[in-house]
Amino acid sequence: MSNATWDAAAGNDDWNAAGNWTGAAVPDGQAQFAGSAQTVIGFSQAAGTQVGGLAFAPGAPGYTFCLGAASPTAPTLNIAGAGVDNASMATQSFIVAATSASLHTPQLQFSNQASAGSANNFYCAGPVNAQGAGGGVIRFVGRASAGSARFMAWTGAGVPARQGSTVGGEISFGDDATAETASFVVYGSLGPDGDTFGNAVFHDRSTAARARFLNVGGTVSGGDGGNTQFYDQSSAVQAQFDNQGGTVVKANGGDVAFDGTATGAQGLYLNHAAPAAGAYGGVTSFNNNPPHMASSGASAGSGVYINFGACHGAQGGGGHVEFSAKYGWCTAANATFHNHGSEVASPASAGHTIFSINTPTSYFPTAAQASFYNHPAAAAGGAAGYTQFAVYASTDAGAVPAPAGGAVPTAGQATFVNLGGHAPGVAGGYTVFAGTASAGQAVLVAHGGSRGGGGGRIVFRDAATGDAASVYLADNAELDLSAHRGGLGLANLDLAGGVLRVALGNAPTPLQLSGRLAMRGSTTFAFEGANTAPAAPLTLLSAPNLGEFAASQFAGNAVGGKAPTFSVQGQNLQVRFG
Numbered sequence: 001m002s003n004a005t006w007d008a009a010a011g012n013d014d015w016n017a018a019g020n021w022t023g024a025a026v027p028d029g030q031a032q033f034a035g036s037a038q039t040v041i042g043f044s045q046a047a048g049t050q051v052g053g054l055a056f057a058p059g060a061p062g063y064t065f066c067l068g069a070a071s072p073t074a075p076t077l078n079i080a081g082a083g084v085d086n087a088s089m090a091t092q093s094f095i096v097a098a099t100s101a102s103l104h105t106p107q108l109q110f111s112n113q114a115s116a117g118s119a120n121n122f123y124c125a126g127p128v129n130a131q132g133a134g135g136g137v138i139r140f141v142g143r144a145s146a147g148s149a150r151f152m153a154w155t156g157a158g159v160p161a162r163q164g165s166t167v168g169g170e171i172s173f174g175d176d177a178t179a180e181t182a183s184f185v186v187y188g189s190l191g192p193d194g195d196t197f198g199n200a201v202f203h204d205r206s207t208a209a210r211a212r213f214l215n216v217g218g219t220v221s222g223g224d225g226g227n228t229q230f231y232d233q234s235s236a237v238q239a240q241f242d243n244q245g246g247t248v249v250k251a252n253g254g255d256v257a258f259d260g261t262a263t264g265a266q267g268l269y270l271n272h273a274a275p276a277a278g279a280y281g282g283v284t285s286f287n288n289n290p291p292h293m294a295s296s297g298a299s300a301g302s303g304v305y306i307n308f309g310a311c312h313g314a315q316g317g318g319g320h321v322e323f324s325a326k327y328g329w330c331t332a333a334n335a336t337f338h339n340h341g342s343e344v345a346s347p348a349s350a351g352h353t354i355f356s357i358n359t360p361t362s363y364f365p366t367a368a369q370a371s372f373y374n375h376p377a378a379a380a381g382g383a384a385g386y387t388q389f390a391v392y393a394s395t396d397a398g399a400v401p402a403p404a405g406g407a408v409p410t411a412g413q414a415t416f417v418n419l420g421g422h423a424p425g426v427a428g429g430y431t432v433f434a435g436t437a438s439a440g441q442a443v444l445v446a447h448g449g450s451r452g453g454g455g456g457r458i459v460f461r462d463a464a465t466g467d468a469a470s471v472y473l474a475d476n477a478e479l480d481l482s483a484h485r486g487g488l489g490l491a492n493l494d495l496a497g498g499v500l501r502v503a504l505g506n507a508p509t510p511l512q513l514s515g516r517l518a519m520r521g522s523t524t525f526a527f528e529g530a531n532t533a534p535a536a537p538l539t540l541l542s543a544p545n546l547g548e549f550a551a552s553q554f555a556g557n558a559v560g561g562k563a564p565t566f567s568v569q570g571q572n573l574q575v576r577f578g
Contacts (some may be wrong), residue, residue: 001029001052010038015065015077016045029081030055039063047072052081053114054092062090067107067136068128070099075109075139083115083147092117096125098136101164103172103201106139113142116149116182125169126154126198130190133158135169135198142175146182146211153184153198153226157191170199173206179239182211186226186254188218194252197224203231208239208267215254217244217274217282225254225282229289230262236303238266243282245274245316253282253317258298259289259327264335265301273308273342273349274316281308281317281351286330286365288322297328297363300335300370307351309342309385311378314349318342318385321353323365323409332370332414339385339429341377350383351375355409355437356390364407367414367442374429376421376453384427384454387416389464391435408435411442411469418446420477421453428477430457439469441491448475448497455499459483466490468514473498473523481509482528491515493543495523502540503529504559510539517543525556525564525575533562533577541573 004027010020018024020038028050034057043049046069056063067076086092096107108123110116116123127135135155140146155168168189173179179200189196200213208230215226228241236256243254253274258264264284271282284305286298300321307319321337323330332355342349353372355365367387375385389409411433420428428449433439439460446456455477460466463485470492471479480501481488492515502509504527525540551566554573558564562577 003027003030003032005032005034006036008036010036013038013040013042014044015041016043016049027051033057033060033063035061040066042066043076047074047076049076050078050080053079054084056086056088056092058087060088060090062092064093064095067096068098069107071101071105072107076107078109078111079114080111081114083110084117084121086117086120092121094123096136096138097128099127099134100137100166102166103137103139103170106137106172109139109141110144111142113144115145115147117147119148119150121149123149124152125171127156127169130156131158132156134160134165134167137166137170137172139172139174140177142177144177145180146178148181151182151184153200154187155189155196155198159191159193160196167196168198170201172201172203174203175206177206178209179207179211180209184211184213185216186213186228187216188225188252189220189223192220192222194222194224197227200228202229202234204234206234208236210237211239213239213241215241215243215256215282217253218246218251219248221248221250224252227255227257229257229259231260232262234262235265236263236267240268241270243271243284243319245272245281245314246276246279248276249278251279253280256284257289258286260291260293261296261298263299263301264303267303269303269305271307271319271321273310273314273318275314277315279316281319283320283322285322285324287328288324288326290327293328297325297330299331299333302334304336306338307340307353307385309340309351309378309383310344310349311342315344317348318351320351323355325357325363325365329363330365332367335370337370337372338375339373339387340375341382341384341429343379343382345381345383347383351385353387354390356392357409358392362407364409366410366412368412370414372414372416374416374418374431374456376419376429377427380423380425384429386429387431389433389437391437408438410438410440412440413442415443416445418456418458420447420449420455422450424452426453428454428456430459432459432461433464434461435464437464439466441468443470445472446477448477460488481511484509487512489514494518496520497523499524499526501526501528504534511541513543516545517549519549519553522553522555525554527557527559530559533560537574537576539572539574542571544571546571546573
């Protein structure tokens with residue numbers, strides 16, 4: 001392999017012109033750069049130029065390498081040796097401004113163990129101009145590395161073809177390539193099409209390592225934010241992701257998406273609220289995109305996911321995590337989630353995590369062994385952070401149909417801590433089960449508020465099931481069954497105060513424990529759903545050890561002007577009115 005130095009008086013900007021190199025030979029070993037009057041370099045050969053590495057001498061000026069071939073049959077420039085070594089103080093820029101059919105037609109490629117080099121190297125992938133569609137591709141394959149370089153991906157206002165085009169400029173990792181400690185800024189569409197965006201994407205066994213990613217929120221109504229995507233068996237390892245919210249109405253936030261069997265590993269995910277009212281917050285999603293998975297899905301790993309509510313002037317949707325399971329059985333694994341409250345009243349403005357399915361489907365998400373902390377509202381009248389399990393009907397059919405095979409979103413063996421508010425009018429965080437979702441074997445904890453704040457809440461609606469879950473309530477925290485249809489079963493109930501909110505009328509909501517009831521002090525029932533007191537006694541709570549407790553430990557509100565009278569009948573707690 002031959003080395004050569006770019007000539008100080010190169011005749012033009014063509015890398016492929018032998019006369020521009022010392023020795024009149026285009027290098028295929030190391031391309032060396034020192035001083036030159038020609039610092040903007042292009043490629044007349046659209047495909048197939050390969051070099052071992054690029055080396056910039058101390059004192060070298062900043063060079064700009066322009067790669068613009070449309071979908072080359074081979075990379076316009078393939079760096080297959082040591083990579084880019086910049087010993088100068090100047091920034092070296094590699095600009096891919098092109099259109100590509102897919103990640104397999106990159107303009108710039110790093111292969112074998114080549115490195116993109118240090119932070120004074122800048123790489124950009126995007127379209128030809130701001131009105132263009134799609135974008136060019138920078139690709140890492142083999143065991144190549146992004147080093148500690150700086151990257152940007154963007155796309156224009158145009159709408160690319162749905163087949164035979166990238167969705168935007170793309171920085172792609174395949175095989176066992178790694179992002180190392182590089183930094184990435186990824187932008188969304190400049191037009192209203194929600195399926196176009198700049199993209200950092202990981203395939204095969206590639207990893208984000210310890211890189212940092214800023215996925216910028218959408219800036220156009222109906223447009224998308226920047227995206228980072230993981231497919232196949234790729235991993236986020238210990239990378240950090242900042243997903244910003246949209247900046248105009250109906251703009252999507254920045255996004256990290258895990259599909260296939262990819263994992264969030266030990267990453268840190270910061271999903272921010274949208275500054276603009278009507279815009280959507282930053283999001284991390286699991287199995288929201290193809291392909292369909294036969295037996296497993298994407299995992300949150302043991303990462304930390306922080307969802308921020310709208311505060312400090314932000315007015316839009318809160319940051320959130322979605323386990324949508326559209327294409328696989330995704331899991332929260334052993335991750336930790338923090339859902340923060342909002343200063344804005346709308347629940348959508350709070351940080352939140354959602355486990356959901358749209359029927360009919362045989363996929364379902366699980367919270368597995370993860371930990372969830374639902375924080376209170378940020379101010380009086382604001383919305384609290386929450387975790388939700390839901391089943392939605394794909395058709396407008398009234399009652400929620402059961403999913404195929406009976407599989408539903410489940411809390412698994414996870415732990416949910418719902419924190420109380422800290423001042424009057426400040427709502428506590430909550431966990432809600434709706435549709436036919438299941439609480440599994442989870443531990444559900446709700447703490448009381450302080451200084452007059454609302455307590456944390458655990459809510460069961462519709463036909464959701466408690467299964468073998470255990471609930472702990474303290475002070476003014478609530479277990480809310482008022483919108484639940486029929487009785488609810490749980491394993492254990494531990495009460496250090498607490499409020500049990502139940503419906504009367506034609507749809508009583510008795511609570512049935514298969515395990516034990518524990519009580520310290522007294523507990524209050526909040527009766528809803530009837531203006532007239534029932535004439536017959538109602539069973540409110542059943543537990544194998546209910547006989548250990550006295551009726552005087554229970555209290556409740558009057559209904560229709562009639563006060564409740566509680567009695568313990570064997571394993572049942574009953575109430576009469578009047």
